[in-house]
Amino acid sequence: IPIDRYRNFSIVAHVDHGKSTLSDRLLELTGVIEPGSNKQVLDKLDVERERGITVKAQTCTMIYNHKNKDYLLHLVDTPGHVDFRQEVSRSYASCGGALLLVDASQGVQAQTVANFHLADDLGLELVPVINKIDLPHADVPRVTEQLFDMFGLLDPVAISAKAGLHVEKVLPAIVERIPPPTGKLDQPLKSLLVDSWFDPFLGVILLVHIVDGKVSKGTKIMSAHTGFKYEVKEVGIMYPERVSTKNLSAGQLGYIITGMKRSQDAHIGDTFMQVNHPVEALPGFEEVKPMVFLGAFPAEGANFEQLEESIEQLTLNDRSVTLQKESSNALGQGWRLGFLGTLHASVFKERLEKEHGGSLIFTAPTVPYKIVEKDGTERIVTNPDDFPQMTSGAMGVKDLQEPFVEATIHTPPEYVGQVVQLCQAFRGQQSDVEYLANGQVCAKFLIPLAELVDDFFGKLKGATKGYASLDYEDAGYQSSQIVKLELLVNGNSVDALAKVMHVSQVDEKGRIWVDKFKEYMRYQLFEIILQARCGNRIIARSTVKAKRKDVLHKLHAADITRRKKLLAKQKEGKNRMQSVGRVHIPQEAYQGFLARD
Numbered sequence: 001i002p003i004d005r006y007r008n009f010s011i012v013a014h015v016d017h018g019k020s021t022l023s024d025r026l027l028e029l030t031g032v033i034e035p036g037s038n039k040q041v042l043d044k045l046d047v048e049r050e051r052g053i054t055v056k057a058q059t060c061t062m063i064y065n066h067k068n069k070d071y072l073l074h075l076v077d078t079p080g081h082v083d084f085r086q087e088v089s090r091s092y093a094s095c096g097g098a099l100l101l102v103d104a105s106q107g108v109q110a111q112t113v114a115n116f117h118l119a120d121d122l123g124l125e126l127v128p129v130i131n132k133i134d135l136p137h138a139d140v141p142r143v144t145e146q147l148f149d150m151f152g153l154l155d156p157v158a159i160s161a162k163a164g165l166h167v168e169k170v171l172p173a174i175v176e177r178i179p180p181p182t183g184k185l186d187q188p189l190k191s192l193l194v195d196s197w198f199d200p201f202l203g204v205i206l207l208v209h210i211v212d213g214k215v216s217k218g219t220k221i222m223s224a225h226t227g228f229k230y231e232v233k234e235v236g237i238m239y240p241e242r243v244s245t246k247n248l249s250a251g252q253l254g255y256i257i258t259g260m261k262r263s264q265d266a267h268i269g270d271t272f273m274q275v276n277h278p279v280e281a282l283p284g285f286e287e288v289k290p291m292v293f294l295g296a297f298p299a300e301g302a303n304f305e306q307l308e309e310s311i312e313q314l315t316l317n318d319r320s321v322t323l324q325k326e327s328s329n330a331l332g333q334g335w336r337l338g339f340l341g342t343l344h345a346s347v348f349k350e351r352l353e354k355e356h357g358g359s360l361i362f363t364a365p366t367v368p369y370k371i372v373e374k375d376g377t378e379r380i381v382t383n384p385d386d387f388p389q390m391t392s393g394a395m396g397v398k399d400l401q402e403p404f405v406e407a408t409i410h411t412p413p414e415y416v417g418q419v420v421q422l423c424q425a426f427r428g429q430q431s432d433v434e435y436l437a438n439g440q441v442c443a444k445f446l447i448p449l450a451e452l453v454d455d456f457f458g459k460l461k462g463a464t465k466g467y468a469s470l471d472y473e474d475a476g477y478q479s480s481q482i483v484k485l486e487l488l489v490n491g492n493s494v495d496a497l498a499k500v501m502h503v504s505q506v507d508e509k510g511r512i513w514v515d516k517f518k519e520y521m522r523y524q525l526f527e528i529i530l531q532a533r534c535g536n537r538i539i540a541r542s543t544v545k546a547k548r549k550d551v552l553h554k555l556h557a558a559d560i561t562r563r564k565k566l567l568a569k570q571k572e573g574k575n576r577m578q579s580v581g582r583v584h585i586p587q588e589a590y591q592g593f594l595a596r597d
C-alpha cells in the first residue's frame with residue numbers, strides 16, 4: 001500500500017462521549033477484532049477500564065477497502081484526561097486528522113474545546129462525528145449547529161457507536177476527508193516517539209511515527225534527546241496486538257523493540273534517527289513535569305522489599321512517574337512519588353492499593369512550591385517538610401510561589417452562581433465569562449493547582465448536579481501567601497503530616513487537625529500534648545489524657561474477623577510503634593488521620 005493511501009487519525013472527545021466504543025466498532029468493521037467481542041481493546045489496563053478513563057495511549061492499524069483500493073488506517077488513541085495533555089499533543093502530531101466526537105445529548109464540553117484547539121493548532125483536519133443519537137435526549141440539529149458555530153465544522157456524521165448505527169459512514173469520511181501523511185521514504189530516518197510501555201521479557205517497547213525514511217531489524221538508531229544508541233531487534237504494527245513486519249516506512253505508526261531497559265529513557269516527543277544519518281529533531285518536545293507529589297510508606301508489619309519491588313515495577317510501566325526514596329521520623333523509610341496530575345496520582349495509588357491493600361500509608365498530596373532566596377536563586381520543594389518555617393519576606397527568603405492553572409468550566413447557566421462561589425472558595429479569580437451559542441456558559445478562572453488537587457472537581461460536579469465540565473492549563477508560578485502548617489506531638493513536628501497552604505486556611509485547618517488526630521490517640525499510656533503550629537505561632541492545642549488502649553473503639557460490632565485481627569496485633573506488643581521524639585504513636589493513628597484528611 002503506497003503512502004498516499006495511509007490515513008493517520010485520532011479521536012478527539014470529551015470523557016465519556018464514546019471514544020472507546022467507536023474505536024471498537026471501527027476495529028470490528030475492518031475485521032481487526034470479532035464483532036460483539038466488546039473488548040474495548042484500546043482501554044487495556046484494568047483500572048482504566050473500571051474507571052472508564054483512558055490513561056495510556058494505544059494505537060491500532062486497520063486495513064480498509066474503499067472503492068476497490070486498500071487503505072492503511074492508523075488509529076492513534078489518546079489519553080482522555082487533561083493531566084496527559086503533552087502526550088495528547090504528541091499523538092496528534094503524528095496524525096493528519098481527527099474525528100471530533102461529540103455526545104448528541106450533551107453537546108460540546110470543556111475538554112472537546114481544549115482538545116479541538118490542540119488539534120487545530122497542529123493543523124489537523126477535523127471530521128465532526130455526533131455520537132449517541134439513539135439517546136432520548138439526543139438533539140442532532142442543535143449539536144450540528146454548535147459544531148459549526150464553535151469550530152466552523154460542517155457535515156457531521158451522526159451515529160450511535162453503541163447500537164452500531166451509521167458507524168460504517170465513518171470510515172469513508174476518514175479516507176476522503178483526512179489527508180495522507182507527507183513523509184519521504186528516500187530521506188534519512190526521522191521518527192517521533194508517541195508512546196512507550198514496558199514488557200517484562202522484551203524491555204521498553206517504543207511506539208513511533210515514522211516521519212521520513214524507514215526502519216527495520218538491525219537498523220542502528222539514536223535518541224535526539226538522550227544521545228543513547230540502540231540496535232533495532234524487531235519492528236511491526238499493532239493489530240491490535242504486536243504483529244512483526246519487515247520494516248516500518250514513512251507515514252506508518254508501529255512499534256520498535258530495541259532492548260531499552262528503563263522506561264525513563266523513553267521521552268515522549270523525542271526524535272529517533274539513524275546513527276550515521278543525523279537529522280534535525282522534530283519540534284514540540286517537552287520534558288514531563290510532575291505536578292502532584294505524595295509520600296508512600298509501608299504500614300506496620302508490611303514487607304518493605306515487596307512493596308519496593310511493586311512500586312518499581314509500576315514506575316517501569318509508567319515513565320511519567322518520578323520516584324525517590326525518603327525517610328520520615330513518623331513513618332520510617334518510604335518513597336516520594338511525583339505525578340503529572342491528580343488523576344494520574346489516583347490511578348497509580350489505586351493500582352498499588354489493589355495489590356497491597358492496607359499495607360501502604362500515603363501522605364496528603366502536595367504540589368511543588370517555588371522558593372526564591374534573597375540572592376535570587378530558586379528552588380522547588382516537593383515535600384512540605386522541606387518548606388521554610390517563616391513566612392514570605394522573612395530571613396533568607398525573598399518570595400514564595402505556588403503553581404496556578406487556568407481552569408475552563410462549561411456549565412448550564414442556572415449553575416453559574418454556584419460555580420463562581422465554589423471557585424472563589426477555592427481561591428480562584430474569575431478571568432472571563434462567556435455565554436455560548438449552545439446555551440451553556442463558559443467561565444475561566446485562575447486557580448491555584450493545590451486547590452484542584454483538593455477535590456475541586458468532585459465539589460464542582462456536586463454543585464452542578466454533574467453538568468459542569470472542567471479543563472485546565474498550566475498558568476505558571478505566582479507569588480502567594482503560603483505557609484507551612486505542622487502537627488506537633490509533645491513539641492516535635494510530625495514530618496509526614498506537614499502541609500503547605502494559604503495563610504487564610506491555617507487557623508481552621510490547625511484546629512481540625514488537632515481534633516482529628518486526638519480521635520486516634522485515645523489509648524495513650526502517658527499524657528501527650530498535640531499542637532498545630534504555623535511559623536512560631538501555635539494555632540491549636542489539645543491534651544490527650546493517659547488511658548488504656550482500646551483498639552476496638554472504632555469498629556463496628558459485627559466486624560468479627562477484623563476484631564480478631566486487631567486483638568492479635570495488639571497482643572504482639574507495642575515494640576513496633578514508630579516514635580516521634582520520645583512518644584510512641586501507633587501507626588493506625590497516622591493511617592486513620594491521613595485517610596480522612
Ligand code: GTP
Pocket residue numbers: 013014015016017018019020021022052053054080131132133134135159160161162163
Ligand atoms: P474515556 O475513555 O473516558 O475517554 O471515555 P470514552 O469516550 O472512551 O467513552 P466510552 O466509549 O467508554 O463510552 C462511555 C459510555 O457511553 C459507555 O457507557 C458507553 O456504553 C456509552 N456509549 C458509547 N456510545 C454510545 C451510543 O452510541 N449510545 C449510547 N446510548 N451510549 C453510548
